[in-house]
Amino acid sequence: MTKKKDIKFLRVTHLRGPNIWTYRPVIEVWLDIGELEDFPSDKLPGFNARLTDMLPGLIEHRCGVGERGGFLERLECGTWAGHILEHIVLELQNMAGMKTGFGKTRSTAEVGVYKMAFRTRDAIVGRAALDAGHALLMAAVSGESFDMKSTVARLTDLVDRYCLGPSTANIVDAATERGIPSIRLTEGNLVQLGHGAAQRRIWTAETDRTSAIAESIASDKDLTKRLLASCGVPVPEGALVRSAEAAWEEAQDIGLPVVVKPVDGNHGRGVTLNLMSESEVHTAYAIASEAGGSSAVLVERFIPGNEHRLLIVGRQVVAVARGESLRVTGDGSSSVSALVASQINTDPRRGETEEHPLGTVNVQDDEILLDLKRQGLTPASVPQDGQKVLIQPNGNVSDDVTDLVHPEVAHMAALAARVVGLDIAGIDLVCEDISRPLAQQRGAIIEVNSSPGLLAHIKPASGTPRKVGEAIIRHLFADGDSGRIPVVGVTGTLGTSLIARLLGCLLNAAGKHVGVANGEGLYLDGRQVHKGDCTGFAAGERLLINRNVEAAVFESNARSILSGGLPYDRCSVGVVTDMGQLGDVTGFHINDDEALANVVRSQVDVILSEGAAVLNAADPDVVKLAALSDGRVIFYAMDEHNPVMAQHRASGERIVFARDNHIVLADGETESRLLDLAKIRPATVKHPASVLAATAAAWALGLQHDLICGGLRAFDASKKTTY
Incomplete structure (x- = not known):
């Protein structure tokens, strides 16, 4: 094939509103396919096989045929380069994690010039997919190699960087289901739902009803505990200390084992559990002090049981996830670091992006190093074959147990959110059995979090995914309210x-x-x-x-x-x-x-x-x-x-x-x-x-x-x- 068999982009336009193609935003491209006008897909030897080898997912494209494999049927019968590029771009976006399905290509009165439109959720990602799709198509035409892995990785990175995070997208999708319009106000996750005077705003799990004062209270763990205790909400005994020595004195007063945590921390950072000795408390104090923004540290009674995260929206518990301790099993030859890499971080639920409900585990984190030390191990240690090693006692909340929650537990969690003043809150609670009242098992609420993570409830490791976005939309908009103005x-x-x-x-x-x-x-x-x-x-x-x-x-x-x-x-x-x-x-x-x-x-x-x-x-x-x-x-x-x-x-x-x-x-x-x-x-x-x-x-x-x-x-x- 000669270099003349190429495609030129004459014009690329992001149509942000309803247009001649569809109600949704699209990228419209004017294409000059040049000599490829004389070479539809059935006249390019080996082209169809090369293309489908590169993009096996094209079999799912129904195209105008209306059934699975429809686009492949069009390829075999012969279709032109503009139409093929449309489907390549859609498939690349899908492979990068941005699901789209709409595309159309139409000829113009000028021979070889076409108008092509494809749905995209972000113009930067869509344009990058268009350029990548063009390169892939030319490689398939000429029989040259194409680096699919790095292309998809680059597009995936752009999706992570520019598209709405999965939690925000879940809320926006729920709004769309209700017929409520949305406008993205920044490149981040600040989104307007509704129009004009009828609008509401969200920033992931924060809304324009979320009080800044309530967020400040939630970030002060000691103040939160005092407010909850005054309203009869069970919280662990404990006190604020400002030195390692004072932490050990408090631990002895409370009774071992204890927990040490930052007074202003969140998401479990700097928290060390089940401390049994003076040296452990001193080490945990240093960890907590460094993780928080204050020299003050909380020492609390350790509560045995499983950690649970209860999501409160308005005055209702809408989802509950249960955590589990994280352990690896020795094989007699691999280090703790290698076991974590092979047994934990290979879990597809784990990653550094918002798409993943669980984070990757770094064995060099201070909290993990302390837990390993208490077991007589380091990251370089090689556990015996079959030996169980505790890596992380908390922070792995991912199993849905919403249907098991006792009404009294749900009431206490909702009360805790109201006491702090949050309209959406993540209540961290420890108990042995979520289906029994807390008073029967010495369970307690250990934290109230603003802007809680939603992904563990949307994509739990086990159990039923919960319609979190729908609950937040119900909280923001009364039944029958579309958020629209005339x-x-x-x-x-x-x-x-x-x-x-x-x-x-x-x-x-x-x-x-x-x-x-x-x-x-x-x-x-x-x-x-x-x-x-x-x-x-x-x-x-x-x-x-x-x-x-x-x-x-x-x-x-x-x-x-x-x-x-x-x-x-x-x-x-x-x-x-x-x-x-x-x-x-x-x-x-x-x-x-x-x-x-x-x-x-x-x-x-x-x-x-x-x-x-x-x-x-x-x-x-x-x-x-x-x-x-x-x-x-x-x-x-x-x-x-x-x-x-x-x-x-x-x-x-x-x-x-x-x-x-x-x-x-x-x-x-x-x-x-x-x-x-x-x-x-x-x-x-x-x-x-x-x-x-x-x-x-x-x-x-x-x-x-x-x-x-x-x-x-x-x-x-x-x-x-x-x-």
Whole structure:
């Protein structure tokens, strides 16, 4: 094969909102496949075998065939390089741990040039997968080798670095199931759920209801213990000390064995258990003092039993995991370090990323070194064949036991979270049997943690995975609450900027704090805060993240949809005035009216089922969009006798028109004569069809008639810096 058989990327665009391909964000690529246009997959000797050897997972791709092996069938029949690249990129993302499945490739009017789109959860990862996929495809075409292992490792690293962590993703997925929109606010795990004034924010297991004071209390173990004890929650006896000598004195007062831990530690760091001698206590004090941020250290009574982590969300225990001591078994020839590497760290649940519920074990950790010393061992020691060696007595909480928890234990754990003040908490509890009351077995709560880890409950080593994300969403949003504010999209080229501003004024008259993003600027409560074209995604998102905005209106057109997608996932009302002209989308490979209509339909595709499409009945192409709306349809036109209007009204639906110079709302046979057009300001009434469109949208949103009339009278189209 010659080097001319290659693919050029003509354009790569991240479409962040709903677009011509799908509701979800995609990367769209314009491809020139050059001479490969003459070489579909069935005309490249050995290509299919080489590709499937590299990517055996392609057998799972159903493609347009709709069944397992569908894409391989397409390969055998012959398909082109753009389509093949689409599936390679999807498979590489899947192999890197970012599960995706949507992709499409379409030819253009230019021979050899294709448009390809594929779903990605992060633009950086998606672009890297695209480049890697291109290299892999060329290697398969030419018969050259390809380093799959390092490629997947690099992509996996990018997924770990840039994508939401699994705990946050679990919450976001639960929100999506409820129809609650989400916006990622940073490259980390700070996510907004919902829009505008209805939004909530999460940062993994922290929410905007999580009190900073409560977090400070939870980080002070001594204060936490005192507060819990005052409310009758069982905690281990103990005291705060500031020297190794004082630690030993306290240990003797309490009675051996004891536990030594940092007063301000978390996640088990610096904690040493079951201490029986003065030397052990002195060593443990040094470990705890170094691990914490304070010279103060806690000495507590050692409680025999298993460690448990109870996840509290709101006032409920939603998941419980039980821990186990970590041991290795000697073989008579391997060191402790080697046994840990082969018997513990090979566990697929262990790793350094958030994807792993358990961390890797480092035998050089001070706590582990002390436990080995107490057994007369070091990391270099070689245990006898069959000898059991304790490596870690705690910190391995991974077995689900939620269904075994005694109601009194659950009550105590939930009470502990409330006493500290945390809305989401991880309660660490030690007892021998979680199915019995703590008082019967001298069990106790040893820690209350803010921002608890969720992965052990989502992916337990054994037992039932728990719907932690769903519980957190229920905590943040009441039943029936979608986290949405009224969102209106206005698409077309006929007076759309005017319609958006006028509708903003009408919503403002109804007492809403309103944001408007249109071709003239960005408006908040009638005041222009940014001048210039704001029909793009970034400007629109500014409104959705604004906690003061109670309703938002967005103008878009075919060009802005093609450039970045719509700035919202769904809308309450979608207004379409016209399709625009092919000249508006020059350079986007939109070559006929059908393709243009496929772009504009995006506005109607995103209308909520409880919402409405407001369509211009005077434009036959716009009328055709009515069949695509999941919500109701309101037609508007100056002429009530328009056949579309008459038929729609006869079927019991709503229309808006002008009669005798008055705006009229008709709902089947019922009519409401709204306002004399002469009472609207001259600069506004010069565009009567735009007035009707805005009125219809306000009606669809449920605004009262007198408020609509008041807003129409107040609006002045001549003032561009206000509504």
